[in-house]
Amino acid sequence: MTGMTIIVKTVAEWIKGFIIFYGVYIVLLGHLSPGGGFAGGVIIACSFIMMELAFGKDQAAKELSKHGSHLLDEYGALAILFLGLLGYFLPKLPFFSNVLMQKFSFIPFHILSAGSIPLINLAIGLKVSTGLYSVYIYLSHYDPRMQEDE
Template structure:
């Protein structure tokens, strides 16, 4: 059996977009409203995990392969570090908010507070890709008791 029933698949098709959009909203308004990169990233990962639970592993991996999730994870971590190093280069302080010091935006606007939204986006992408990878790993491996009392991990086979 690939995935779940038709009801679950249809509901997932409608709901997944809204979960994804809500995650993006939580990330990009992290400096104005409660939320931020970590919470938004977890919600985006939830949308992909919903896809995987409803449609099966193959379909979800076609949308976001584990290799792509890997690259997103690493490049978002690098982006966060680059923001910190730019703060060191331009402002003289590691993680200095050099954009806010040079171009102070109006408070309570979306484009304000310098490097904080960029860091939020980086953390959001990183957390989403990481949690998706963790779910792939956990759903692939399975713990089986061996004969001599020790447990070993074997690969879980896709149900058909």
């Protein structure tokens, strides 16, 4: 039985969803209110780290493993690059130009507005949350004694 006491486990189980929900809210409304991909991604990573601290590394590896978080981090970086390359699909437009804003007309102050800005926010949120979580999990699980018997 790894992890902390049953009180910490129960409370962590209760508030896990709220923290993830708050992080997703900050990411999704990054173009309307304060926040954005980086802040929301850090909050989501906080909830993952809380689960890892409360339940131990084996239970945390079932939800999001080291390899999986690293892969998601790479997919987030690729998504940002792809959204930047969208600018080349129209002639005479530079890298990272807001193509969706110029092709379609949006109602301002709605969630579906501002063209590709919410999509870039989502990609940055995915990248930051999984990237910080994988940095934490590699830092905390490192044991120098396991390297020596190689």
